[in-house]
Amino acid sequence: MKKDLGIKLGKSFEFRGEIYKVFIFLVFILLGSRMAYLQIVKKDKYNYLAQKNRVKLRKIDAERGNIYDSNGELIVTNTLGYRLVYLNQRNVSEDQLKEMAEATGYAQEYLQRRVKYGEIVPYTRENILIDDLELTLAHKLMEKIGDYPYLEVQSYSKRKYIHDSLAAHTIGYVKKITEKEYETLKEQGYSPRDIVGKTGIEKVYDLQMKGKPGYDYIEVNALNRAQKIEKNKDPVPGYNLHLSVDMRLQEYMEKIFEEQNLSGSIIALEAQTGKVLTMVSYPTYSLTTFSSKISQEEWDEITNDSRKPLTNKSISGEYPPGSVFKPFSAFAFFNNGLDPKTKIYDNGVYSIGKWSWRAWKKGGHGTVDFEKSIVESVNPYYYRYADQFGLEPIIDVAGSFG
Template sequence: RAIEKINNDRIDIVEYNKRFYPEDALASHVIGYVKPISEKEFKDLEKDGYRNSDLIGKKGVERSYDKEMKGQDGRENVEVDAKGNVIRQVEATESVAGKNVYLSIDMELQKYMTDAFSGKSGVFIAMEAKTGKIITFVSNPEISLNLLSSRIPDNQWTELVNSKAKPLVNKGIAGLYPPGSTFKAVTGMGILESGISPYATVNSTGQYRYGKLIFRDSHKSGNGITNFAKSIEQSVNTYYYVFSQKAGINNIVKYAKEFGIGSKTGIDIPGELTGTLPSPEWKKKRFKKKQDQRWLPGDLINMSIGQGYVLATPIQIASVYQTIANNGVKLRPTVVDRFVTYSGKVENNKPVVIKKLNVSAKNLKLLQNALRLPVSGPGGTAKVLYIPNYPVSAKTGTAQNSGFVDNHSWIAGYFPSDNPQIVFVSVVEGGGYGGVASGSMAQKFIYKYRDKYVLKKQDAEKKKQEEEKKKQDEKNKNLKNNSNVKN
């Protein structure tokens, strides 16, 4: 009210609507934000009932489901006389209330993992293996939604855009990284499906020579005689160098496409990128000079271990492991659990099947069994995730990146191995070895999830059984007493 009383012709008072986000930066890249509709947006959306005074979703769920949440404005056209009195109603459209959107994000787990990423840049995603619903989605650094929904000074906006940490980028769907050894699950399937026996071996000596080129193994001293299972357990590069060449680029590309590498997952957050699935055809289109267009043996060798030209988003790798965990059934990732109408009707967001993986059940089982070994095997690279009586399947990855001093740290997997419920992927930018930085993130999440959903459920069931036993004992005691009285 005091502002309204200001009488100064040098001051303009501009009113505008603004949405307040109580959690501010938490899950910011999932939720997104709204701002006043722009002239271009209004021009495109006026036909859909938008007004030039509306707030409109700019990012995240706010944008994806803007129309569902907005509903439809009512409108009445009437005929009036010269004095403005209504003569008759010409046309009327009833308003339709918008729906409430309930996210599948578990905000307790979301906050826990956001705190775990404090001071680090990267991604953590956890998804239900059998529904595709995402329960945790951290893209760090997160950013204040209350800031983004406000009028940001030009200098502050420039600072955000140019920040090396990229707070404006949803790294879960638009962060492009070499997937490192998490990609070996994809290459491995291509090798098996090409007809190469899982018992075929190579001798890992620490380096692999191809002509004049030398490619290093993951262990300087080598891993010795290695078959498929051991190659996953100990992340033996030489196995993939040798057998990807025997399988051929066409087979590797074919099964990478099967898993969705190089394609969008279809997640319901705008801005998803496709990544890069290199091939001889891709290289011809990508480079202008003839000498740069040639597909070289080294291109496949690098690609086989998730290096070279191949780039993937964390959600793509999460989708790969969701497909493996769900016995080859690939689901569309989603961050929405349900919609609720104004009248209270609940519309559950049902799982959407993208495809059934076109691979043999035998080879899929071989891959599933192998993915247990990094955690439980004697030479496993993901032993940090070992929990007695709670088996976890996982594959670590250490991805080289010239833009960082240290390599990117990856881990992807699912748990429990026997009946997968949750798929996870973690990327720590510049985090180094996958089993340490990202492994630590995954470990924290698994323990937190188990404490919240598994142990509490077990305790509740145990308590229920004890109460039922107590009631039954009391009942038996009463029956015995009644029997003694009759006698």
């Protein structure tokens, strides 16, 4: 029985060995097929992915377009800005913090927070320590930068507002894009590090003025650190803008507001074309300050000003239209049968029940027809016929004029 059992076991082991051979053969067939599929069929795809891991693109910002007034005077351009970059990513010693504090005048605690939480540029691993260096400090650091091998002063294109606060609400300012803005604009080619227009012309024509960025090829190693940088595509500058605003007239009008301590708005249009010649909203604010760093003290001073300098009074807020609306009301009256030569007598007040509305001229304007109502701005003339013809005709005429 032992002999027979041995024969049976031998046949069993032999059978299992054949199964293992077939299994191993199939595994090698599968592996070989997969390798052939990846290396032959999908060669282009994985070659592209490998190159993508090895070679990165670094964006080079385009120079933003200039802005000129109606006389061809340059009012907004670009200048060199400077930023201080820390080259050791997030590793910093107490001695380095002390040296940086002495060199920059910034507190060690502030610099430590910037090293720990500051923005690091992809691939080059540069940590942006101070994004907008003052010019004198930048030059001072550049002279001594050899003493600080872990620091670098970099230049970039920065917006320059020639007149600073003149026509500030109309021109607007630029600043770094917010997360919310990026989510809205990323489909148009914006990146999370872009500088964008926040208000005014800078915002409305941002896409045209921002230009198209260039790119550098950066070869990186396995640790994703730059080994070689090659220029690939030069940036394309943005378009220049030419405004209809006359800055000499703008300056003259704003000076009147300043001298008389006024708060308000004035707009002058060219009658034949509708071009805006001047658009004053006063008080105004510094575009240079708002496009750079703004201190808490400066922000508090502006926001606590009862005259609301940040509000563009030319287009914001709700105000009674005043006498400039009288021609529209008159068209509504004429459409409903009023003869412009019809005369009424104005004694200085128009009453409905217990309510009364007065003329600006004490005692009234006497006998008034349409022409006199416009020349002398006779309010009771319009009170009377608005009461007679009602609201709807006036609304229809206003709508037809846009």
